[in-house]
Amino acid sequence: MSHHDAAHAGGAHDAHGDHRPSIYDPRRWLFSTNHKDIGTMYLVFAIIAGLIGGAMSGLIRWELKEPGITFLPHLVHVPHAILEQVRLGVMNADQLWAWKVDAAKHFYDTLVTYHGLIMIFFMVMPAMIGGFGNWFVPLMIGAPDMAFPRMNNISFWLLPVSFTLAMISFLVPGAGDHAGFGGGWTLYAPLSTNWGGGATPFSYHDGPAMDFLILSLHIAGASSILGAINFITTIFNMRAPGMTLHRMPLFVWSMLVTVWLLVLSLPVLAGALTMLLTDRNFHTNFFNPAGGGDPVMYQHLFWFFGHPEVYILILPGFGMVSQIVSTFSRKPVFGYLGMAYAMVSIGLIGFVVWAHHMYTVGMGLDLEAYFIAATMVIAVPTGIKIFSWIATMWGGSIDFKVPMLWAIGFIFLFTVGGVTGVVLANSGVDTSFHDTYYVVAHFHYVLSLGAVFAIFGGFFYWIPKMSGYRYNGFLAGLQFWIMFIGVNIVFFPQHFLGAQGMPRRHVDYNEAYQYWNNISTIGYLITAVGVLVFLVTLVEMFLVKRKAGANPWGEGANTLEWSLSSPPPFHQFNELPVIKPEAGH
């Protein structure tokens, strides 16, 4: 399918030669306009960010292993002024420990906050949209590259800038002496504001950490919006001849819905963040009741973005799971149109259910009733997807390669996370579960066990294509089983903690909650071993260099990327492929 010109020396500006620059040339990466190189950078970025965010969750779980604040005080930064007091004998060892314990409370809150932000904005989104989206949307629709290659470059490079600002935010003063913003990833006002200067209780986060965070998220948002515009233009305008919308692979459909959600929801977040910024720095009162504002308005704005955001995190996973299930069942996707429009309807309904995150703000009976009904409706298209995946497998000839293990794990665990979502949709019961570990368990089942399983599935599905090498099946399978067991031990007991009333975001807990917290922390250790095995698998793959061939998966893998070499030529589809009616999906 791809047209391989003979490489001719001196053809640096030859558009149709496959002149792949050296990977050691920094200009290849800094100035890259190549969708595959940019996708690779996104994936590397996501892995690094994921390790940092995962380490933070490790600190959280280690602190929660037993009651009392026992671990984090050893890690807090002690300012020079405090050390000086210790040296002068003004502060004794007990008082220093008490200071550290107090600092650890805020440190815990910042860990919870930055763990969430990093995993959402710097791990899942870059991996799914920037990484797999950049790599495979052009390949799957038969396009030579993205529509706006230079915009693609800045979409990526804004992200390390944003991440750097977030890390600066983590380290600069946030609340008094204490570093970082500790108000949760939702940044709720008035905890995130600083009205009236240092003496009033509203200036809890008086330091610059929150301002850095606002700037960071603004830039992350700009990065995502530019990327989203690029994808929309690419998908609408650069499909190969014969690749109609209804013949696009489902992964491309999932990306199309996802990027529309980004374009429509991120500006609302940007608005809310800007209001926070001016409330903090220019004495506006958007969220200050004393000035006619309303803290609850912040929550409405945030969740108008925040709920579509959680579908942004999972929809590309839906697409990847569809490709994987079809490939390894050696059977076309069951109910293709239903699958595509289920994602479209999940996207649409996702915009009108946001207040189910805020049932306890006192919204009253009528609104609660509406949001219960609207939220539960989402279970219908989600059910269509679950059953269609199973129907795709039904009658198939299933090969349990590693990507398929992750996909099947995804289907079951996403179902478990989905049904607890139906429970939480009912505000009457949410009264008990709201802001408890039940919610933590729910959203980690759909994200940590849903989105992340999909990412690993997609990674092992496409890594032979991206790198040209086959992974070690034993190591990769071992990682799946370790992580499958580990994450379930982490998160399933959290349902029990939530039912027993343990509130989330508490640094310490009553002894009654010790049993399940302890088990949850053991689960984390198992999961961490799984992550290590993943890193070993990666290193082993690049050291041993087993050649993958164009299509390692056989007849089931019939989307366009498998028609190219592995790795694909630096520029592909110089001669556009023509899609025939039956060859589409």
Added chain:
Amino acid sequence: MKRGALSTIAAGAAAIFGAGSALAAEGAPTPGGVHFQEPATAVMRDIVSFHDNWLMPIIVGVSVFVLALLLWVIVRFNRRANPTPRKFTHNLLVEVIWTIVPVIILVVIASQSFPLIIKEETIPQSEYTLKVTGRSWSWAYEYPDLGVSFTSSILSDEDIAARNAGDPEVPARRLLSTTEPLVVPVGANVHVLVTSEDVIHAWAVPSFGVKEDAIMGRVNETWFNVDSPGVYYGQCSELCGKDHAFMPIEVRAVSRAEFAEWVVAQGGTMPGAPAVGAGGEPEAAAAAPTR
């Protein structure tokens, strides 16, 4: 610890502190517990009933059904068992079924869900009005009509040790007991107004089925009617800064007579003889808090 956890799951019920005790029940987490805290109000009993009798069977059923289908296709349609894949991509009947059946299930859930939120959100005629104000990091309580107000903070570890050294009928609990518990009468509707002086907090008592955000600039409302005397604990349930985990809620439900004594001891006044069933609290209806 592990064995203890399992046995307490089996026991389940609230701890009993001996016959004749005025404080019979305790609304607190049980070690290793997997279920709700023991309900102490009709609303919480309804929440537990909706969850246990409707939601749990449905979600367990759905999950087991999906798991069974997955196991079936894994066993029946793997490469060895079924070397030649079939190629069908549509089946109108099953597609209609898996669209309609979930809709029916959701309608059934909604039919149970709506009466519950109506019960939770409709404030009944109430005998007492309680104002709860969250502040960083303690709770201020006020019975505006009884002239009683006080602040309730976390009980320090030293005070807990001191209190428990006296072998009290209800032991003080770390992170749950307070310097000054809120006292409420048993069997009376209490209308709760919740607000905040600073950032957002949430006033929550799991065994009452009550959780209401405390938000500056607005007054939220909820209600409870406690079944039986006891001590019921809760914790702040909206992240509010570093001491979020250290502003507990301790509610002591006592008989009406003991409540009247407590009010007087706090320097308040009980209105006349509390008329049975008569309103006498016009502000309960007049107050129209934020919806």
